[in-house]
Amino acid sequence: MDLARSEAESVLTEVENLGLINAAERAEVLSTMDADFPFAEAVRHTDSVHAHIKVDDVDTLPHQELAVLGYRPENAEPGYIKYSTDAGVHFIFSSIPIAQDDGIRGAVTLAKPFLDHVGVDMRDEAPATREAFDAVVGRAVELGWREVTQSGPVHCCHTQVQEKHWTYPPADWPGRRRPIEFAFGSLRIFDKVMGCDLRPIDPAHELAPPEPGCCGSAQPGGPDGTPGEDC
Known part of the structure; x- marks a missing residue:
């Protein structure tokens, strides 16, 4: 997918202005x-990118202003909402645990709102997209970046994708x-909670546990039972 940089910059500026x-x-x-x-x-094999933003309270977001801008709310749950745009850049806002960091005392030090992560949504399951997805691991090694793989299926509350690289x-x-x-993989949406595989903490974080890849929660929605989605 060709992402229009000028359109993306416009919507990102609008969200910054808010x-x-x-x-x-x-x-x-x-x-x-x-x-x-x-x-x-x-990114050349990307359907869209998203910015996942942690906030104090999803209910107090400027929902009316976002709607006036033409952003469409999707998959809203308590403590979570996704806004899609026509620019190929979507916004996820959450006030619930969505990352392994959230359950480790002292691991999160940024003041809200803050950008938790950027997501590259590789929904097309064609062989070329799969090859580009698999190549992320080697590219990370080449760059000196750390990488954690979540083998599939990876669940986020009511949704599922095949696999994730962080x-x-x-x-x-x-x-x-x-x-x-x-x-990687098409986004499947279910009628019931399927569980939430939390974003892994950076393996280099001083508070990271011995096995940073083991971040999935067996309890639906994360460590405190609250729901999450499309993490």
Whole structure:
């Protein structure tokens, strides 16, 4: 999919003007569409990208302003809502645990709202897309990034994808960088809660457990039983 950078910049600026992301986060999401983006080959097989933003309370978001801008609410659950746009950039807002970091005391130090991660949605299951998805692991090694794979199926409350790669940049990588999620496979939506596989903590984090890849929760919705979706 060809993502229109100018349209993406427009919607990201609108969300920044609402105080939901800052300038550095806007630039970070937008950089996924740059020719020199470290994982540009994967983005060439992308249906969309999303910014997952942690907020204090989803209910107090400027929902009316987002609707006026033409953003469409989807998959809304308590503590979670996704807004889709026509620019190929979508926004997920959550105030529930969606990351392994959320259950580790002292691991989360950023003030809300903040960008939890950027997602690259590789929905097309064609062989070329699968090849580009699989190549993320080797590309991460080449770049000196850390990587954690979640083998499928990967569940997020009512949804499922086949597999995910999570990448984390080295400390000296230029510019601010949050984790980047690569999700392969069509998004399946169920009528009932299927569980939530939390975003893995950066393996280099000083509070990371010995097995950072073991991040799935057997309880629907995460460690405190609250629902999550399309994480």
